[in-house]
Amino acid sequence: MSKTNLTEFKEKRVDLFNSLKIFNEPIIETFDSILETVAILVKCPIGFISIDNTRDQIITSSFGVNSKKLKVSDSLFLNTAKGFDPLIIEDIENDERFSMKAQRIDNENYRFYAGFPLIVKGKYVLGALSLYDKEPRKLTENEVRLASNLVKGISQYIEMSSELTISNKFSIMMEEIQSLNVGVRGNPFDHFQKFLEKGTAVLDLEYGIISHIQDGIYKVIEVTGPDEQITVGFEAEVENTYCAEVLSRKETVVFSNVGMHPKMCSHPVYVNMKLESYIGAPIIVKGKVFGTLNYSSRIIRKSGFSKEEVKFVEILSQLIAKKIETWQAVEEKQEAFEELQNSFNRFQTLAELLPVGVFLTSADGLAKYQNKRWLDYAGMNKEEALGEGWVQAIDSNQREEVAKKWAEAALNEEEFYLNIDFCNVETGEVTRTKTIATPLRNRGGNTAGHIGVNLDMTKQVEYERSLREATKDAQEASKAKSLFLANMSHEIRTPLNSIVGYADLLANSPLPAEYIQYASTLRSSSEVLLNLVNDILDISKIEASAISIDDRNFSLVELLEGVMDIFAWPAKEKGLELSYNIEDGVEEYFIGDSTRITQVLINLIGNAIKFTQEGSVRVVIKENSSDLPGNIHFSVTDSGIGIPDEVSESIFNAFDQGEKSTTHQHGGTGLGLAITKELVELMGGAIHVSSKVGIGSQFQITLNLKKGSIGPQQSSKHKKEDELPTKLEKTKKLKILLVDDAINNRNLINVYLKNENFDIVEAENGQEAFYLFKYEADFDLIFMDLQMPVLDGFEAIKKIRQLEEDKKRVRTPIIALTAFALKEDMDRCFEIGCDEYLTKPVKKNSVLEAIDKILNKNGKL
């Protein structure tokens, strides 16, 4: 920096000159010939072309003087180079503008001067073409114009050739870049040194740096330079580097003379390293600034940076960015691969520990991995089980099906569920598994295969089987229990039949009052016993889910009245007020099982009376508006002993009687409410109790009943005894076949009918009855017991009906007598051809009523 007094204008001019790099042979020659032409034109003996640079005026061409010795004492050409017009000094010694002596050149004095500025790009004066003559003189306008035109030619030539030079240089830069780009593989950081070196050479700068910038920190990742001032790994805050500007503008930044700018002189980089010139471009990877590519030098860059050089740096930075990007992608892939490998290793470690079979397959369904547990099921080693080998471990009965289903799941990329039985290829041991597999998707969402588990269900399957057997046993036991109870009921009913019947007869006999009392007690006790038998039979049927609900049209009013009649006497006896009400809006006719509804009401009202010593029992029927299901609501409210809270739930369990002390006092079986609850629920309703000890209880039940209509009503079962016929009215003697294996029962019926005009023929079993029927042929009526040895009643009836059909005989009415008191039994009787049905123990009136009904129907009376 020898000259410090240069004006900015001049500096620019000189920088331009430097950048043009015009010192080459062809230019000098051209300059020489133009100089000579102009000198001859203006008739001057000497002349030269001077170009200014910062250090000296360089004489590029001379005419008439020895250029090597050329010495110019004063420099008029410097003045020429300050302006844009020719400078003509006719007499140097007498010119007012310049008080100077004649110019001394090569020891000669020259007093005439003509100078023409060399102007390039229309604004920069590069230098001057100067001509001298010894004597003062003038130039014509023409001479000045012609000379100026010739000098312009020099300017144009300079421009042209400088452009050429620049384009040459640019193409050289590009070639350099090309050479960098070819064959650079692997880690790009290994090659960045070369990038930097090329850059410093092409740009003629000292340092080249590639930085990585993260979180405001600038880190040198590659560097080249004349010394070790900056090394790889050097870190600084971005704000303290020249890059700060690059970052904020996200574009290439150049400084050519940092020291020139007062503000920049305090910049840490300038303070520490005196870096005068700088060119930096951002390295942008995937749209984000990765770092910067910087070239710098302590030397002032007088010529600045051409746009080609800027371009060069930008291309280099893009190239570097590209390299980094590619490298990062490779790294990522590698990482992903390693991650995959790691995750597979982790998976495998886990899978080996799991107590279930685990397997992986490829997208085409071939096994790629099985864990130890899987191989144990199969009795195979790893290699054997891979691919399609696993199929051999499937039980041969299932193999084909499993392979087919598996192939489908793999093809359709579906989940797979199947119970698969493995058969160990070594030991033949069977492992029953529940196999579940699910498709594995890769990042692109495509199925990469399946992952699955085989849960060992052998023990569960075994357990389930034993459970099934146990359930079956239990069911059979339950059936046996039901059967036992049903048989017991029959066995108990048969003797009961006699007891009730004879007690009835006795009670109605003309005996002393004392005996009548005994007979009544006998009758009521046997009736209690009979109810108990009925309850046990009911609950056992319910437990076996063998009870069905009938749908018949009935009158709710009639039903309730019938029930109330039953309890009128017991209530009266205890001094209780028994009342009922059917609220407005309740339909009269419904379709439902009136027998079961009656049973439920008898139970509830019976309990209410049983557990109430004084006060009242009230029954109300209304439409259901409670939370309980169903459309009809019944309530039975008493003022009795009440039920403690803690037992209000358990009283609905079979054989549970609530508070124990109550049981002792009141008797009972604890079955009533259990049956009631089941029946109510079967009829679409529910039961609820609310009670206060010592105040009373209220049982609410709801039922879901279909609307009925006025029509044929089921005759009330609860007709009062006195309404029944006590004696049949008939015109002719009827012949009756009485079939029962129990002589007591036959005798009882004989006694019932002894006052009637009947001819009774007896048979002990179905076989005997059938023969009698076949050969005597004139029976008006048959009483047929159902449970009998040799041939039971069911079979006998079937044979009788068949015979009638075969022989075209008139149909003889049959009344079945049975100890089985269930609807199902009744249904069966009607199915095989009975006309009426009487449940043992039969009473006299019911026998007479049945005969009356049957014979009336048949027009025999």
Ligand code: ADP
């Ligand atoms: P049982 O009456 O034959 O014992 P239930 O199943 O009908 O069987 O009744 C179970 C128990 O519920 C009865 O033993 C009694 O403790 C209680 N209970 C039922 N109804 C009433 C009532 N209206 N008042 C008081 N306690 C009752």
